[in-house]
Amino acid sequence: MSSRVYIENLADYVGREATISGWLYNKRSSGKIRFLILRDGTGVLQGVIVKQNVSEKVFNAFDTLTQESSLRISGTVRKDDRAPGGYEMDVKDVEIIALANDYPITPKEHGVEFLMDRRHLWLRSQRQHAILRVRHEIIRSIREFFDGRGFLLMDAPIFTPAACEGTSTLFETEYFDLGKAYLTQSGQLYGEAGAMAFGKVYVFGPTFRAEKSKTRRHLTEFWMVEPEVAFNDLNDDMDLAEEFLEHIVGKVLKNRAAELKTLERNTKFLENVKKPLPRITYDEAVEILRKKGTSFERGNDFGGTDETVISEEFDRPVMVHRYPAKVKAFYMKRDPKNEDLALAVDVLAPEGHGEIIGGSQREDDYDVLLKRLHEHNLPESAFDWYLDLRRFGSVPHSGFGLGVERTVSWICGLDHVRETIPFPRMIYRLTP
RNA sequence: UCCGCGAUAGCUCAAUGGUAGAGCAUGCGGCUGUUAACCGCAGGGUUGUAGGUUCGAGCCCUACUCGCGGAGCCA
Numbered sequence: 052m053s054s055r056v057y058i059e060n061l062a063d064y065v066g067r068e069a070t071i072s073g074w075l076y077n078k079r080s081s082g083k084i085r086f087l088i089l090r091d092g093t094g095v096l097q098g099v100i101v102k103q104n105v106s107e108k109v110f111n112a113f114d115t116l117t118q119e120s121s122l123r124i125s126g127t128v129r130k131d132d133r134a135p136g137g138y139e140m141d142v143k144d145v146e147i148i149a150l151a152n153d154y155p156i157t158p159k160e161h162g163v164e165f166l167m168d169r170r171h172l173w174l175r176s177q178r179q180h181a182i183l184r185v186r187h188e189i190i191r192s193i194r195e196f197f198d199g200r201g202f203l204l205m206d207a208p209i210f211t212p213a214a215c216e217g218t219s220t221l222f223e224t225e226y227f228d229l230g231k232a233y234l235t236q237s238g239q240l241y242g243e244a245g246a247m248a249f250g251k252v253y254v255f256g257p258t259f260r261a262e263k264s265k266t267r268r269h270l271t272e273f274w275m276v277e278p279e280v281a282f283n284d285l286n287d288d289m290d291l292a293e294e295f296l297e298h299i300v301g302k303v304l305k306n307r308a309a310e311l312k313t314l315e316r317n318t319k320f321l322e323n324v325k326k327p328l329p330r331i332t333y334d335e336a337v338e339i340l341r342k343k344g345t346s347f348e349r350g351n352d353f354g355g356t357d358e359t360v361i362s363e364e365f366d367r368p369v370m371v372h373r374y375p376a377k378v379k380a381f382y383m384k385r386d387p388k389n390e391d392l393a394l395a396v397d398v399l400a401p402e403g404h405g406e407i408i409g410g411s412q413r414e415d416d417y418d419v420l421l422k423r424l425h426e427h428n429l430p431e432s433a434f435d436w437y438l439d440l441r442r443f444g445s446v447p448h449s450g451f452g453l454g455v456e457r458t459v460s461w462i463c464g465l466d467h468v469r470e471t472i473p474f475p476r477m478i479y480r481l482t483p
Numbered sequence: 484u485c486c487g488c489g490a491u492a493g494c495u496c497a498a499u500g501g502u503a504g505a506g507c508a509u510g511c512g513g514c515u516g517u518u519a520a521c522c523g524c525a526g527g528g529u530u531g532u533a534g535g536u537u538c539g540a541g542c543c544c545u546a547c548u549c550g551c552g553g554a555g556c557c558a
Binding site for chain 1 (some may be wrong): 484493495496506509513514515516517518519521550551552553554555556557558
């Protein structure tokens with residue numbers, strides 16, 4: 052058997068014979084000339100079958116082909132601007148591998164429920180290919196960014212004994228004789244242990260939130276990357292976040308331009324993602340809301356609509372820092388200049404895509420942290436190991452978490468995160 | 484959990500309270516450069532479920548189920 056040729060490499064085969072294996076994406080016929088669109092996962096290729104150039108058997112085989120049937124076509128490769136994909140094959144032979152029967156996703160519009168029920172098939176469409184390739188590029192550039200800066204990848208456990216943050220609801224499961232275990236909602240606390248051990252680490256993995264959120268920004272299972280750096284203060288944390296965003300957006304613009312074009316993404320705002328990003332305080336953000344006439348009350352956290360209103364003031368992501376401590380997590384350090392404020396930062400993506408990064412400088416004083424645990428009614432015993440990090444050589448340290456799906460949604464310009472992960476898990480969807 | 488909107492052919496949608504239609508998909512036929520091809524013909528329905536109002540309900544009313552959007556919460 053000759054070496055396998057993929058559609059993405061067809062430029063090397065112009066004027067030569069090749070065999071491509073794949074699935075039928077679509078077909079058209081016009082009398083004694085027939086066209087088929089083959090996809091092989093790397094691209095699409097238009098095959099042309101002219102009756103007088105092929106055997107009757109091959110010509111008739113075309114007529115039995117149905118959408119998503121698997122087949123191999125052989126013939127001469129030719130560049131042709133008329134063809135979807137840019138290349139054409141003058142087909143000499145068609146080998147049918149398996150005929151598909153009544154493939155449900157036709158080349159016409161479908162509803163969300165219908166497509167979500169068939170997500171395993173929907174993944175075959177060009178739009179989903181583009182989104183998931185951008186997702187891959189984002190994940191690759193995330194790892195590249197941290198690996199290139201000497202961060203250690205530190206995997207945090209999925210099963211945890213207690214909440215990392217008191218506020219969210221946790222998925223609960225039985226754990227042998229040890230009682231209840233919970234699916235992690237953040238690897239951060241373990242990341243802090245890693246930072247004390249290795250200086251700078253990043254945790255990258257799935258996280259779970261049993262919130263009954265039903266919005267375009269929420270999944271119950273989502274991926275998060277969480278860097279944690281010893282001796283970094285809040286400003287260092289923001290410096291890291293903006294360099295990080297510049298890196299991943301830059302990589303997608305450079306390496307996935309074709310996919311962004313498929314998605315009809317206007318890249319104007321993406322090209323603005325260069326450091327420095329605007330930094331405003333919580334109070335300045337509240338002032339923006341006031342000026343725009345919203346009924347926001349100072350002291351609350353921002354809702355989805357508030358975030359959109361704030362981000363509309365900027366043509367790139369904006370960092371909002373120093374939130375009221377009472378709306379933030381127990382582990383965040385207070386601002387020494389104002390004990391009511393937490394040294395926290397949220398990065399809001401433009402165009403209403405909401406919070407993509409949440410971070411903070413962590414409380415590094417043993418007594419203060421213990422007090423915060425009690426204030427939040429968290430079981431001290433479950434956090435004993437975490438308190439150890441303050442008993443033995445505590446240092447200032449900071450980190451943040453970036454939600455991968457929201458980032459994909461923003462960069463692709465989607466209106467819902469459900470298409471940013473192969474098999475989304477949402478409050479009312481567990482299948483396929 | 485709460486608020487709003489929706490459910491009609493395989494899919495996407497029409498249909499003044501009065502005979503349920505179209506496009507796509509499917510099947511058959513036509514066309515030598517098609518681009519979600521096009522043209523002709525055909526098959527395809529207990530209008531989400533259960534009640535109610537009415538001479539008559541896809542349409543009006545009630546409840547339920549499912550879905551979508553949003554709120555709260557959050558990345």
